[in-house]
Amino acid sequence: MNRRYLRQGAAALAGAILLPTFALAANEPQPFSYDALVERARSMANTAYQPPALPAPEVVQQIDYARHGELVFDTQRAPFSGQPDTEASEGYPLVFFPLGKYAPKGVHMFMVDQGEAVEIPYSADFFDMPADNPARQLPADAGFAGFRLQEWHTAEDWVKQDWVAFQGASYFRSIGADGQYGQSARGIAIDPAVAGKPEEFPDFTEFYIEQQDDATPDTPVIVHALLDGPSVTGAYRFKMTRGLDRTTPVVMDVEARIFLREDVDRLGLLPLTSMFWFGEYGAERLKDWRPEVHDSDGLAMWTGSGERLWRPLNNPDATRVSAFADENPKGFGLMQRDRNFDHYQDGVFYDRRPSVWVEPLKPLGKGSVQLLEIPTDDEIHDNIGAFWVPDGKASKGTEYDLHYRLHWQNLSPVPATNIAQTIATRIGRGGQPGHKRPENVYNFTVEFDRPEVMQQIPYGVFPEVKVSTSAGIVSRTFARPVPNGNVWRASFDLELEPDQVADLRMYMELEGKPLTETWLYQFKPEWAMGKVQ
Incomplete structure (x- = not known):
């Protein structure tokens, strides 16, 4: 998006990115910077928390799962869709999630260009929907439930696949290298699993999205977010890179300034x-x-x-x-x-x-x-x-300055080259085959693999299995190769009473040096074996 579109006002911006002109008419460009967002978050931490407004709750509650499914974003109105009959810049097309019964909090979206931001208000015109869908009654300041960025490898496929999504509290996720969503990341975790205290879920309440006017698939997308919750405020800057093809991992550089407005028992x-x-x-x-x-x-x-x-x-x-x-x-x-x-x-x-x-x-x-x-x-x-x-x-008034990188890919971006890694954990009844199996004895067989490491073990030499436990008695430790020549198994038995929990630590050693990473495990018999032994 070229800067002149913002300067020429909301009407020109609407035309440039195919947004409803009436929806932006009252929204003039405003100065924006990450530093200013940080100062705003710091100031908010010194004021009482105000829960986010729930836009038109009587309307939103009518948008149940079925009615929400009727709301299909009109891809012709996606910012950065690069439609051939517009002057919009090429970038990753931006698609918004609508509000609904299970996503009732309105999040405000802003487009940013060279230090100026313009809000994109909700409009029913963004979506293909039946005439009787309750979402048509939402006001122009309702906001959205979140957003996602679409793939942009060809002009045809971007409408089918998104590669990153921000939706719900401070959650976000990416598809990684294999084009499949799975786990998520969060902006922050406040008091997870604290006895007698409910976990708090702060919200990203505003997003500021910036893409360059000469964007290519390896050009980072910059997203700023304002975090607000009863115990915390924060300003975040995400620099996200998709890569040149679908097999490239997604990388996100994250900067965050976090301010506690209340004490926190467990700050994640x-x-x-x-x-x-x-x-x-x-x-x-x-x-x-x-x-x-x-x-x-x-x-x-x-x-x-x-x-x-x-x-x-x-x-x-x-x-x-x-x-x-x-x-x-x-x-x-x-x-x-x-x-x-x-x-x-x-x-x-x-x-x-x-x-x-x-x-x-x-x-x-x-x-x-x-x-x-x-x-x-x-x-x-x-x-x-x-x-x-x-x-x-983590006391009220404490500040945190974070800078980290998230790698969304198949395996570790920094694999160890001199030790083997765990590829499987197997648990069964302990004791010696061919003999009556003793009660309360469990066998652990852990498989390690890294060909360039394991193939260096001389023929006839067996690594030593080093095991320690916080409870129970370890016996019958030994190592053996799997016939394929790369994988080795470390095996040991653990005698443990049914009501005990054992924290186990194990690795394989050769000539006094670690051959594998350290395998850790917390074991209680019924987790792995069931209550009936």
Whole structure:
């Protein structure tokens, strides 16, 4: 979008990007900058929280699931659609989500060009809808529920696939390299899983979207967002790059200035959220025909000291939070390492769900990566969270300055080259085959793979399995190769009473040096084996 369209007023802008002229007539360009948004968020933190208005609630409540499905965005009116009969710039077409019963909060959208912003008000003309749809009664200041950016590889395909979406509280997500949505990220997590205290979900209340007038598929899209909630305010800047083709990972550079207006018991920064019902282990696997169901299968961590950690996810019997203390971690992420369709057998393509790796671009200091696991009995619930919790009390008046990068892709963007990584965790009855299996003894067999590492093990040499546990007794540790020549299995038994929970730590070692990443696991018998042994 060329700057002159903003300067010439709303009518010219409407013509340039095919917006309803009447909808923008009262909205003159206003100065805008990230620094000004930061100062606005800081000022808001010193005032009492005002809940966001719910536009025309009597109308919005009528837009149920069925009526909401009737609202189809008119692609001819999408900003940056690059229609041949307009002077609109080429960029990623911008499509808006309408309000509805299950998305009732109005979010304000602004187009930004060279330091000036113009709001895009809601209009029924944006959507193809039946004449009797209640959305036609929404006022012009109702706002939208969110937005998404469409693919832009050919003039035909962009209407079929979006590559990033912001909708609901501070949630956003991307399709990654395989064109499939999965887990989400959030702007912030306030008091997740704090006993006796409900979690708070602050909202992105305003978005400021900027694209260059000479945009290409590898030109970043800049999105600014204003965050507001009872305990926090914030200003965010997202620099998002899709890449030149559909196989390119999506990269987002995020800057955030966060201001606490109230004390927070658990402050989750750089948060991710995902779903794990069951994998190749877990009692829940007996309840469904599919071998595995999950958007992510583990938490990967690269500590400040350089250690690589892998924690397979659990579907526990009660909400649990695990904390991994660290100082200036190099990164962490919720990963979908299992990319084999045969391991899922589902047409929703869990094998294509993106992993998300968080790379701090500014040191985080002391704190902990925390993993939240919530019990679920279905795949429709996001029951996994991962976030950074800084040391020290998150007190009213505290400010945070964050700069980090999100990588939406299949596997880690920074794989270790000198150690093997976990590819499977398998759990069963312990004891020696051919003998009566002892009660309360469980076998863990963990598979590691990285050909350039494992193929260097001399023939006839067996790595040492190093195991420790917080509860129970470890026995029968050994390593053995899988016949394909690349994968090695580390196996051990754990004797554990039914009411105990064991935090396990294991890796393989060769000649006194780590051969694999460190496998971590929290185990309670009924999670993996069911209540009937």
